[in-house]
Amino acid sequence: MRRQARSALVPASVGVLALTASLAACTGTTPTPDSSPTSTTASPAPTASADGLVIPDCEQLVPIEQIQAYEPWRGVVLIQSMEGPGLGDVVTGPVAGRVAGSAQQARGCLLGVPQSDAGLAVYTLEIPDAARDDLIDELRADDAFTEISVGGAPTFVIATEAGLGASTVSYTFGENAWIVLSGNLIDLETVPLVAESVLAALVTANP
Numbered sequence: 001m002r003r004q005a006r007s008a009l010v011p012a013s014v015g016v017l018a019l020t021a022s023l024a025a026c027t028g029t030t031p032t033p034d035s036s037p038t039s040t041t042a043s044p045a046p047t048a049s050a051d052g053l054v055i056p057d058c059e060q061l062v063p064i065e066q067i068q069a070y071e072p073w074r075g076v077v078l079i080q081s082m083e084g085p086g087l088g089d090v091v092t093g094p095v096a097g098r099v100a101g102s103a104q105q106a107r108g109c110l111l112g113v114p115q116s117d118a119g120l121a122v123y124t125l126e127i128p129d130a131a132r133d134d135l136i137d138e139l140r141a142d143d144a145f146t147e148i149s150v151g152g153a154p155t156f157v158i159a160t161e162a163g164l165g166a167s168t169v170s171y172t173f174g175e176n177a178w179i180v181l182s183g184n185l186i187d188l189e190t191v192p193l194v195a196e197s198v199l200a201a202l203v204t205a206n207p
Contacts, residue, residue: 052105054202054205054206055106055107056205058078058081058107060201061107061122062078062122062197064077064111067193067197070193076111076112076185077113077114078111079110079114080108081109083106084105095135099134103126103178104126105125106124107123108121108122108123109121110122111185117184119185120183120194122181123180124179124180125180128176129176135173148191148192150196150199151192153174155195158170167183168181168184168186168188169181169182170182172198174202179199
């Protein structure tokens with residue numbers, strides 16, 4: 001069962017608003033649930049900091065065929081992908097904001113059901129180890145979050161009414177990768193379906 005709570009660590013509305021704008025821009029040419037999945041924007045090539053994490057493109061991080069295999073997500077498509085340090089503003093709160101601001105790189109993947117308000121933002125950030133540890137400590141001290149394990153990686157989940165209504169936010173930490181999920185397509189039970197895919201893609205790209 002999802003926990004309804006408030007916390008200073010939940011993502012800012014900017015990510016949700018960007019996703020909604022992208023979904024609203026989709027017209028009759030957008031794929032339907034029975035169509036082959038496409039993206040309105042070409043996904044950038046995998047990126048990496050000088051000696052750091054390789055972040056695959058969105059098609060590898062969240063394979064649409066795998067997402068659509070879950071029946072309630074059958075109509076989900078990749079709407080938009082983006083990258084750059086500017087993605088660090090998708091979270092708020094003193095600790096989370098500082099950690100996001102220290103990200104060496106970031107990639108965002110916006111998923112959704114065309115012509116609806118159903119959506120999910122998937123952000124992958126490379127963060128310093130010390131900053132990661134500080135954030136994990138802060139999350140564990142925040143009773144609003146539920147901690148679970150996703151593929152052995154610590155994951156913190158919260159249900160929130162922020163932004164455009166009820167949605168779920170999760171933070172998953174794998175080595176120096178911080179995976180942020182935010183949207184109304186997920187809940188406590190389905191967060192692992194997406195987070196595990198992102199973790200697996202990161203492991204493959206960083207042998």
